[in-house]
């Protein structure tokens with residue numbers, strides 16, 4: 571069997587004692603194990619609410635801030651990096667968030683195996699690794715197969731919201747997302763930063779250095795409204 575190309579490389583990174591403790595003590599409460607079975611959000615969150623999946627939540631600052639600001643929406647963060655998951659578990663605990671849970675696993679597999687088709691209100695993909703070297707471009711998440719998978723998981727009118735500070739990756743995102751028949755651009759070209767995405771520290775620094783940040787907001791077309799040229 572060939573190994574799939576991953577969008578990350580797991581390194582034996584440094585993990586702080588607090589993050590380690592969070593993984594040991596809080597994962598049972600706020601973490602979800604990867605399983606090859608579709609997740610029942612009602613069983614996880616104890617209610618029926620719109621569900622948003624965040625891919626690559628990093629240290630989780632943005633994830634936790636968005637979940638705290640939108641108590642009527644449920645959020646599932648997916649991250650492979652153990653220190654980031656530990657840090658997010660601590661935030662969930664200290665903010666007392668009942669609408670945010672985290673899976674420590676490859677988000678592509680989580681999307682494919684644990685998320686039902688047409689079930690997500692939105693997918694957030696904020697500052698995915700840009701893999702700047704040409705020979706690494708194949709590791710970028712935003713490629714046609716991934717976008718088709720993501721689009722399939724969005725409910726009609728569900729939103730795929732991506733952001734990047736890497737101009738050439740932004741162009742690739744715009745081209746790949748625009749070419750996906752199940753999606754339509756909710757803006758003209760790049761979108762203005764939606765109010766729900768807080769400006770991160772990292773982004774402030776980037777903007778100060780003159781790095782443009784691009785948001786891309788695409789909407790899942792209603793069934794039967796796929797671009798006709800793609801159906802023949």
Ligand SMILES: C[S@@+](CC[C@H](N)C(=O)[O-])C[C@H]1O[C@@H](n2cnc3c(N)ncnc32)[C@H](O)[C@@H]1O
Nearest residue numbers: 577578626627628649650651676677696697699
């Ligand atoms: C550049 S960081 C951005 C983190 C965060 N979204 C932010 O804006 O600060 C990208 C993150 O995506 C994670 N990542 C990359 N590929 C992933 C995958 N297939 N599944 C889950 N996480 C992934 C990395 O571990 C890393 O934490």
